[in-house]
Amino acid sequence: MPIKRLFVANRGEIALRIVRAAQALNIETVVAVSDADRDSAAAALADRAIVIGPAAAAKSYLDPRLIVHAARESGCDGLHPGYGFLSERAILPRLCEQHGIAFVGPRPDVIDSLGDKLQARALAGAAGVPLVPGSENIASPADARREGDRIGYPVLLKAAAGGGGRGMVIANNGDEAEAGFQRASSEAQAAFGDGTMFMERFVPEARHVEVQLMGDGKGKVLHFGERDCSVQRRYQKLIEEAPCAAMSDELRARLHQSAVDLAASVNYRNAGTAEFLFDVRRQEFYFIEVNARIQVEHPVSEMISGFDLVQEQLRIAGGADLSVGQDDIVLSGHAIECRINAEDAERDFAPSPGRITRWDAPSGEGIRLDSHMTEGAMIPPFYDSMVGKLIAHGKDRAEAIDRLVGAIDDFVIEGVPTTLGLQRAIATHPDFVANNIHTRWLEQVLLPRFGKDAA
Amino acid sequence: MSGKNDPAVAAAIDDARAFIDAILASDWQELHISGDDFELFLARDGGGPNPMFTAIDSSASPASAATTQVTVIAAPHVATIAWVAEPGTVFAAGKPLARLSVLDEVTEIRASNDGRVAGVDVAVGELVEFGITILQIAAEE
Numbered sequence: 001m002p003i004k005r006l007f008v009a010n011r012g013e014i015a016l017r018i019v020r021a022a023q024a025l026n027i028e029t030v031v032a033v034s035d036a037d038r039d040s041a042a043a044a045l046a047d048r049a050i051v052i053g054p055a056a057a058a059k060s061y062l063d064p065r066l067i068v069h070a071a072r073e074s075g076c077d078g079l080h081p082g083y084g085f086l087s088e089r090a091i092l093p094r095l096c097e098q099h100g101i102a103f104v105g106p107r108p109d110v111i112d113s114l115g116d117k118l119q120a121r122a123l124a125g126a127a128g129v130p131l132v133p134g135s136e137n138i139a140s141p142a143d144a145r146r147e148g149d150r151i152g153y154p155v156l157l158k159a160a161a162g163g164g165g166r167g168m169v170i171a172n173n174g175d176e177a178e179a180g181f182q183r184a185s186s187e188a189q190a191a192f193g194d195g196t197m198f199m200e201r202f203v204p205e206a207r208h209v210e211v212q213l214m215g216d217g218k219g220k221v222l223h224f225g226e227r228d229c230s231v232q233r234r235y236q237k238l239i240e241e242a243p244c245a246a247m248s249d250e251l252r253a254r255l256h257q258s259a260v261d262l263a264a265s266v267n268y269r270n271a272g273t274a275e276f277l278f279d280v281r282r283q284e285f286y287f288i289e290v291n292a293r294i295q296v297e298h299p300v301s302e303m304i305s306g307f308d309l310v311q312e313q314l315r316i317a318g319g320a321d322l323s324v325g326q327d328d329i330v331l332s333g334h335a336i337e338c339r340i341n342a343e344d345a346e347r348d349f350a351p352s353p354g355r356i357t358r359w360d361a362p363s364g365e366g367i368r369l370d371s372h373m374t375e376g377a378m379i380p381p382f383y384d385s386m387v388g389k390l391i392a393h394g395k396d397r398a399e400a401i402d403r404l405v406g407a408i409d410d411f412v413i414e415g416v417p418t419t420l421g422l423q424r425a426i427a428t429h430p431d432f433v434a435n436n437i438h439t440r441w442l443e444q445v446l447l448p449r450f451g452k453d454a455a
Numbered sequence: 456m457s458g459k460n461d462p463a464v465a466a467a468i469d470d471a472r473a474f475i476d477a478i479l480a481s482d483w484q485e486l487h488i489s490g491d492d493f494e495l496f497l498a499r500d501g502g503g504p505n506p507m508f509t510a511i512d513s514s515a516s517p518a519s520a521a522t523t524q525v526t527v528i529a530a531p532h533v534a535t536i537a538w539v540a541e542p543g544t545v546f547a548a549g550k551p552l553a554r555l556s557v558l559d560e561v562t563e564i565r566a567s568n569d570g571r572v573a574g575v576d577v578a579v580g581e582l583v584e585f586g587i588t589i590l591q592i593a594a595e596e
Contacts, residue, residue: 050582052532052585053531054489055487056488056489059532060585066532066533066557070582072558095558350474381477381478
């Protein structure tokens with residue numbers, strides 16, 4: 001049965017995004033807010049806002065019982081968790097099931113099994129999805145050389161009992177594998193009382209690629225193409241684009257098929273993303289994990305596909321079948337998103353909450369802004385510091401970059417420091433323009449010089 | 456704090472400094488943060504009273520009205536009122552003043568001092584949001 005009244009269990013731009021998608025489908029909305037978010041844009045736009053708890057997320061957005069109680073008592077028959085907070089905690093869909101509320105996301109058992117890294121790896125392997133090539137336990141230097149030769153160098157030797165980087169060695173050839181084993185194994189023996197090692201292929205310059213998926217829960221799964229999210233700082237994505245321009249069509253087709261096979265093998269329901277490491281030199285990809293929710297960067301897939309993924313989520317959660325077939329999803333052009341955070345680049349990107357005194361947002365052909373901010377709005381210090389996502393679409397990557405840079409230049413935000421300057425530095429960097437980047441490029445190449453080259 | 460040369464400690468100090476700078480740069484009069492295992496209150500001169508000194512119940516967030524010594528008991532989170540004391544009820548410290556239900560669980564708000572129920576602002580079965588006044592209590596003379 002289609003959802004009639006939706007409970008939005010999140011905040012910030014995604015809460016606003018979900019309210020708008022629901023309104024487009026004539027679904028009533030109730031937004032959960034903490035005490036700090038009473039005046040949020042989502043609360044103002046929704047039919048109703050319920051203050052569920054104090055500002056501290058642990059006592060508001062992270063309490064599944066308060067969320068489901070408020071949803072049930074306000075007569076909601078659907079609940080969208082957004083991203084972050086409780087979105088990948090199986091307790092939320094379990095409570096929803098118990099209280100007759102349709103959860104906009106996967107079934108709880110699927111969240112549990114995909115949330116466990118080992119189980120997810122096993123599921124991926126069983127579905128024929130490529131994993132990072134690795135070894136069983138290695139007990140001697142000769143084993144280390146043999147396994148290294150088989151896997152292909154460079155390899156990473158890791159202590160089976162290890163963690164925290166101790167006992168980890170990179171080996172570039174057979175001699176280094178033997179010597180590295182000796183050293184790392186005795187280190188591991190000393191540190192953990194166990195010198196057993198294992199080995200994985202090491203990808204020095206990897207890209208992060210991911211496939212946007214949507215399943216009907218009955219085994220049918222569609223993909224909406226892939227995204228490339230290789231510009232990262234401390235494993236946080238800063239820029240995401242679609243498609244991955246560094247991938248051949250043949251490899252892209254295999255990537256999509258792998259992601260769809262994995263999701264179909266668990267009868268995946270609703271939106272999800274399969275993440276992969278992309279070894280550009282070898283033109284191979286390896287499974288990392290599945291994110292069982294809508295992701296921050298979903299707009300770039302919407303921009304190249306023309307589909308509203310959140311509306312599709314709401315239809316599926318309301319019991320509808322997928323509205324289209326794979327052939328109906330035609331991807332065109334290139335889209336790039338940059339996350340704008342209220343952070344101070346001069347203080348190692350410390351979050352900088354405060355009041356926005358001026359907010360002059362860009363617009364124009366191919367420009368989209370997903371944001372909950374307006375002039376005078378307050379960024380509370382309790383949550384993440386993202387103030388918006390700026391997305392540019394063009395006929396190709398070069399046009400998308402041009403439009404993005406133009407929009408960044410037009411964007412005026414005053415009152416708090418933001419990462420707009422950093423985003424501009426990335427988008428205009430020769431390496432980024434040439435698409436010659438990898439997941440450690442930002443930290444290794446751009447950031448060490450950022451702010452020091454200013455003329 | 457010890458270990459200032461420890462990068463993690465140095466980063467924490469930087470974070471704390473940035474946090475205080477941000478508060479000072481804002482036009483906020485006061486800030487009250489509570490987490491699972493900590494509570495923090497910052498106020499400028501002329502900011503509000505420290506709620507950590509005026510709490511009646513650890514799970515409630517009351518505010519006092521100066522002249523009549525009537526204290527407000529507010530909902531600590533969204534909940535449905537399962538039961539609430541009658542107006543005029545005289546109670547002793549430790550006695551329940553209201554019961555709140557969240558899904559199938561009921562919790563009590565208990566009095567921390569002797570007193571009398573001066574007013575009740577909600578009805579049984581009502582959904583109350585965080586911060587909504589449930590009842591007003593007067594200290595027993």
